Amino acid sequence: MLTTIVALPGPALRLTGTHLGTVSDTTLFGLTIVAAAFLLSWAAEAAEVDISQGLAIAFIALIAVLPEYAVDMTFAWKAGQDPEFAPFAVANMTGANRLLIGLGWPLVVGMFWLRTKSRRILLEGSHSVAIIALSAATLYSFTIPFTGVIGLYDTLILVVIFIAYVYVIARAPTEEPELVGPALSIGLLPRRQRRITISIIFVFAAATILAVAEPFAEGLVHSGEVLGVDEFLLVQWVAPLASEAPEFLIAGILAFRGRGAVAIGVLLSSKVNQWTLLVGGLPVAFGLSSGSLGGLPLDDRQALEVLLTAAQSAFAVALLIGLSLSTRQAMLLFALFAVQFAIPTTAVRVAISVAYVVLTVGIVVVKRADVPALMRSARGAYHAVEGATQSTDAESSSDDV
Numbered sequence: 001m002l003t004t005i006v007a008l009p010g011p012a013l014r015l016t017g018t019h020l021g022t023v024s025d026t027t028l029f030g031l032t033i034v035a036a037a038f039l040l041s042w043a044a045e046a047a048e049v050d051i052s053q054g055l056a057i058a059f060i061a062l063i064a065v066l067p068e069y070a071v072d073m074t075f076a077w078k079a080g081q082d083p084e085f086a087p088f089a090v091a092n093m094t095g096a097n098r099l100l101i102g103l104g105w106p107l108v109v110g111m112f113w114l115r116t117k118s119r120r121i122l123l124e125g126s127h128s129v130a131i132i133a134l135s136a137a138t139l140y141s142f143t144i145p146f147t148g149v150i151g152l153y154d155t156l157i158l159v160v161i162f163i164a165y166v167y168v169i170a171r172a173p174t175e176e177p178e179l180v181g182p183a184l185s186i187g188l189l190p191r192r193q194r195r196i197t198i199s200i201i202f203v204f205a206a207a208t209i210l211a212v213a214e215p216f217a218e219g220l221v222h223s224g225e226v227l228g229v230d231e232f233l234l235v236q237w238v239a240p241l242a243s244e245a246p247e248f249l250i251a252g253i254l255a256f257r258g259r260g261a262v263a264i265g266v267l268l269s270s271k272v273n274q275w276t277l278l279v280g281g282l283p284v285a286f287g288l289s290s291g292s293l294g295g296l297p298l299d300d301r302q303a304l305e306v307l308l309t310a311a312q313s314a315f316a317v318a319l320l321i322g323l324s325l326s327t328r329q330a331m332l333l334f335a336l337f338a339v340q341f342a343i344p345t346t347a348v349r350v351a352i353s354v355a356y357v358v359l360t361v362g363i364v365v366v367k368r369a370d371v372p373a374l375m376r377s378a379r380g381a382y383h384a385v386e387g388a389t390q391s392t393d394a395e396s397s398s399d400d401v
Helices: 002-007 009-016 022-049 053-064 066-079 083-116 127-141 152-169 181-187 191-227 231-256 260-290 300-319 327-342 346-366 370-400
Strands: 120-122 324-326
Touching (some): 022 066, 022 231, 066 260, 083 300, 083 324, 127 152, 127 260, 152 260, 181 191, 231 260, 260 300
């Protein structure tokens, strides 16, 4: 109830045309997005009762970042009409992706260590599918900065990667979820009531997000002007942090409950869909708004931001080759992220990008023997899914007979 109340002032301001001031309005719109994101996360978690765990993780990840999609697509849409907004679309996308790995993963490892005193989270074989999907998207993303544009052809390739990823995990067997808090209350409802409740929450949360996404996006830019803060950096970090706060909280809670692998799985799945659908969606929104097929243009700063984000993604994938993530590795992830966050200069971005690439190559060389094992694990997960699907089809046929 409290979360719903917090979500209401933003739409109320938008519908009534009331203005309390640039910073105040933007803050209320941001609180609305945070509250709506929490509601979406709880509903998505409760939906685990009815779908497979693998698909549920992807579903939670996708739903949890819907606020991020709404804000970023707004920037891309406005960029189609005003080129000055193009940098903000890229800023929001790169910030969201780097926050997930640079802050989210270390948070999970830290919470897991506090609870279990274990210095390493061991992932499951099923996570190899997400790692392979992220690897494919990351390798391809290195081409984007050098083309000077995020084009519709990029959309096609990235969406294909995401569809292939979902195709495999969607067919994994259903497992009993472990729900807590509001998600548990929703999950315990009778099936019909549960599904109606989840649907109502989705509609309400989505409507509030759509109502405030545009004024929030514009408000961030104007707030930067009012406060004397670089608008690019404000859009890059504040908006993603607000929209992804619930996701970080969910992952942190899972890790503190000793479910470190599931927590990393949630953030890993979020990274896959953000590095495929979110990136791929930008030229679509831009093209529909501008009426052109040329794609979202990148200037030198934006190209470097994309390159830095791709390099961080490659480093993160390399760390997971052995299907584990240690506290030392998490600390290194955070340290490299903290440096680029604290010192947002071109020289630092270039240096950190090079560091990521060098470290990635070094890890891949050291762990090269683990690469075939990772591929076998992914193939094993795929064949297990195929076997489970065939078994289910056979049982259905037997029941029909």
